Amino acid sequence: MIQFKKVTKAYPNGFNALCNIDLVIPENEFVYLIGPSGAGKSTLLRLIFMEELASSGEIIIDKYVLSELTPVQIPYYRRNIGMIFQDYKLLPRRTVYENVAFALHVMHVSPKKIREQVDYALDLVGLSGKKTHYPRELSGGEQQKICIARAIVNQPAILLCDEPTGNLDPETSWEIVHLLTKINAYNTTILMATHDTEIVDGIPKRVIAVNKGILARDQVLGTYVQ
Amino acid sequence: MTGINALLFFLNETFIGIRRSRLMSLIAVATVAVTLIILGLFMVISANIGRITYDIASKLDIRLFLKKNMSIEDIQQFKRKLKSIEGINDVVFIDNDTAWNTLKEHYSHLQFDEFIEKNPLPHSLIITLNRSHDIAPMILYLKRYNTIIDDIVYGGELAERVDVFRKFISLFGWSLIILLVMSSLFIIVNTIRLTVIVRDEEIGIMQLVGATNRFIKIPFLIEGFIIGILGAGIAVTVLILVYNPIVSQLVEELPFLPFITNHSSLYYIYGFVLMSGAIIGTVGAYISISRSLK
Structure with missing residues (x-):
């Protein structure tokens, strides 16, 4: 469960990225987060991932009250959340397998479990045959799939997707969204920031629209344009 | 892991x-x-x-360089006197010729004879103390004989x-x-x-x-x-x-x-x-x- 209670994020230069956001996303939901560039979508995701801290209000993610977490607790909290990025953020000098396994190494998982879980995640995203490839040897879509595999390899409860199809062609974008839908079916809450009208309209889900830092619309089975 | x-x-x-x-x-x-x-x-x-x-520091030898005007007889008498002092184990007389020859032998490559005509060394006495004896009071005692002794060299000072x-x-x-x-x-x-x-x-x-x-x-x-x-x-x-x-x-x-x-x-x-x-x-x-x- 993701809960925002009157959350505001203000920057020192006076810009308010988010204002008084109230939001509840129950477990296993798939939510599109839409809005123009600079509307506050990425800020909202970064607040959940604790890359940034809210200026006021309270964010509760499952059992965690984020304002109460100490810097030492943040890495442990992040292990419950997967994040995928528009620019993939992969380790270029490591193979597909190593990139995905890395997320488990940091959690001190045993080598046997790492093998099992990585194989499962790569199988799920359809990259089992490319374990030994390096990211640069793969297409954008395949790199995004590595990123997804890495995000889900430790089976997090929540998956945050920051414009995951932003750099991909329409066909690959559909492939990625179908993959995310499949992951959602395995009881993972998905919050996906996107500009892609066709996807939002093509696979109807709950739509949360933000504009100029304000929650403009919250619609069950919504469309991109109201 | x-x-x-x-x-x-x-x-x-x-x-x-x-x-x-x-x-x-x-x-x-x-x-x-x-x-x-x-x-x-x-x-x-x-x-x-x-x-x-x-x-x-651990060598308990004291070397006394004697005044040049001392005769061999005076030195032997002084040596006997020192030997009778408690704490002194032995006193050996080294005449200046022997000392000079030993030095020249030891540093033969320096060829002292070429630039030093006359033996510059004085006669000397080497005192060996009993191990248990403290060297400092002995030095103080020996310093009284400043009419006989020109210089006292001992391990402690060098150390x-x-x-x-x-x-x-x-x-x-x-x-x-x-x-x-x-x-x-x-x-x-x-x-x-x-x-x-x-x-x-x-x-x-x-x-x-x-x-x-x-x-x-x-x-x-x-x-x-x-x-x-x-x-x-x-x-x-x-x-x-x-x-x-x-x-x-x-x-x-x-x-x-x-x-x-x-x-x-x-x-x-x-x-x-x-x-x-x-x-x-x-x-x-x-x-x-x-x-x-x-």
Whole structure:
């Protein structure tokens, strides 16, 4: 469960990225987060991932009250959340397998479990045959799939997707969204920031629209344009 | 992850890091090596001076150089008087001709005869004390005979002078060592800092997938430790290789000085050098990575 209670994020230069956001996303939901560039979508995701801290209000993610977490607790909290990025953020000098396994190494998982879980995640995203490839040897879509595999390899409860199809062609974008839908079916809450009208309209889900830092619309089975 | 698996993972990460910044790592190893060679040299020199000081101080001989106007008969009488004093074990008379011939023989390559025509040495007496006897009161007693004795030379005085020299060398050496260690630390900090900057994106990704700061730090600390211990290893090898030939030469030139010829007496210095390398490397890496993870 993701809960925002009157959350505001203000920057020192006076810009308010988010204002008084109230939001509840129950477990296993798939939510599109839409809005123009600079509307506050990425800020909202970064607040959940604790890359940034809210200026006021309270964010509760499952059992965690984020304002109460100490810097030492943040890495442990992040292990419950997967994040995928528009620019993939992969380790270029490591193979597909190593990139995905890395997320488990940091959690001190045993080598046997790492093998099992990585194989499962790569199988799920359809990259089992490319374990030994390096990211640069793969297409954008395949790199995004590595990123997804890495995000889900430790089976997090929540998956945050920051414009995951932003750099991909329409066909690959559909492939990625179908993959995310499949992951959602395995009881993972998905919050996906996107500009892609066709996807939002093509696979109807709950739509949360933000504009100029304000929650403009919250619609069950919504469309991109109201 | 079991301990051994974690260790293997961290070692692998460390070697990936070292491979990526090979040149900087080599420079850091060389810097540590140079610093520790100097540290080791000072310690070795200090240990040898310490040995010499101890040796001189432990010899209880007192040499009395007598006034030139003393006749052989007067000297023999004085010798008998000294022999009767409690605490004096033996008194040996060395006439100036014997002393002069011995000196010329010992330093035959200097060919004294070419520029010194007349024997400049006085007659002398060598007093050996009983081991239990304190040398200082004896010197005070002997100083009363200033009409007979021209100069008194004894181990204690020389040892004191050598000790002052050793202290000076020590002070100078340690000041230099502190400076070198600081500069070495500075270079290590910046070398590791460069490898951290190169891997900045990677560190960011590590944090995104939930790596703790400790997890991120460990490979860098091992890298620092390896750089330090490699530098120290080179320093110890150089010291061992250089020490033997130099000491052999010194023993030949100055056979009366008890230089340390047995390597096992220097093991503690080599151990200290290795430990210093490991500490410099690890502390340097810790400072560097801690700054980056703030």
